[in-house]
Amino acid sequence: xxxxxxxxxxxxxxxxxxxxxxxxxxxxxxxxxxxxxxxxxxxxxxxxxxxxxxxxxxxxxxxxxxxxxxxxxxxxxxxxxxxxxxxxxxxxxxxxxxxxxxxxxxxxxxxxxxxxxxxxxxxxxxxxxxxxxxxxxxxxxxxxxxxxxxxxxxxxxxxxxxxxxxxxxxxxxxxxxxxxxxxxxxxxxxxxxxxxxxxxx
Numbered sequence: 001x002x003x004x005x006x007x008x009x010x011x012x013x014x015x016x017x018x019x020x021x022x023x024x025x026x027x028x029x030x031x032x033x034x035x036x037x038x039x040x041x042x043x044x045x046x047x048x049x050x051x052x053x054x055x056x057x058x059x060x061x062x063x064x065x066x067x068x069x070x071x072x073x074x075x076x077x078x079x080x081x082x083x084x085x086x087x088x089x090x091x092x093x094x095x096x097x098x099x100x101x102x103x104x105x106x107x108x109x110x111x112x113x114x115x116x117x118x119x120x121x122x123x124x125x126x127x128x129x130x131x132x133x134x135x136x137x138x139x140x141x142x143x144x145x146x147x148x149x150x151x152x153x154x155x156x157x158x159x160x161x162x163x164x165x166x167x168x169x170x171x172x173x174x175x176x177x178x179x180x181x182x183x184x185x186x187x188x189x190x191x192x193x194x195x196x197x198x199x200x201x
Contacts, residue, residue: 002120002170006177008036008130009166011138011158013058014191015051021058028161028189029055033062035163035184039128044068045117046132047075055161056132071116072109074133078102079110079140082151095154102136110140118144120170138164145174161185 010032013025021029032055041063046056048070060068081104084096118141121127131141139156143149145166158164158180165178182190 001122001124003123004126004167004169005119005121006039006126006128007117007141007166007168008039008041008128009138009141009164010055010130010132010162011135011160012047012049012051012055012132014160014189019050021051021054024189024191025051025055025160026058028185029058030062031184031186031189032161032163033059036130037062041066041128041130044130044132045071045074047134047137048072049076049134052076052132052134056130059130059132073113073116074131074137075109076134076136077109078105078136079113079153080107080150081105082154086149086151091155095151099151099154110137113137113141114144117141118166118174119168121168141166142176142179145176147173159190161189 013028014022015025016022044056044060044063044066046052046068052074053070056068060066081099084092087095117131135158136153138158139153142156142164143153159182163178163181163184167175167177
């Protein structure tokens with residue numbers, strides 16, 4: 001028997017060059033935790049780097065009794081590096097150049113992340129899980145939920161401590177319920193670190 005899983009996917013809070021959360025990042029994490037307080041969260045998973053582990057710890061202060069697990073598969077890594085011929089004609093050069101600037105892809109770890117954090121769960125009880133990760137893996141999991149081509153993660157960007165919710169129900173395609181929602185953050189905490197063109201209408 002399989003039951004529905006709701007994955008509450010988020011990128012870590014804003015971090016300093018040292019990798020530690022900034023004061024803004026700490027506030028973001030707490031506000032996200034407050035957003036999730038009314039949901040019967042079963043577990044919080046996070047990657048091993050400080051910005052993810054600190055975000056998870058602060059978020060969990062708002063979710064008393066919820067266990068926290070560190071997982072390498074939730075870490076900061078490139079999930080897939082496309083060949084130029086896979087990419088769109090119009091934007092392929094830009095995307096290919098960006099991808100080639102990144103470390104080599106760890107496709108095995110990306111597949112492990114999908115196995116661990118996506119899909120329906122064994123049993124009869126609906127499960128609610130939080131995953132605190134990084135921009136690249138968040139994009140990869142959103143891409144996978146939509147059965148999009150592997151390269152498509154490259155154009156998915158996530159605000160710090162934004163909330164994405166994916167529903168995995170038995171016998172149904174994955175449903176992207178919420179994407180990059182920053183409604184729980186105050187206006188001064190919604191900075192994403194993206195280039196100005198991301199803000200243009």
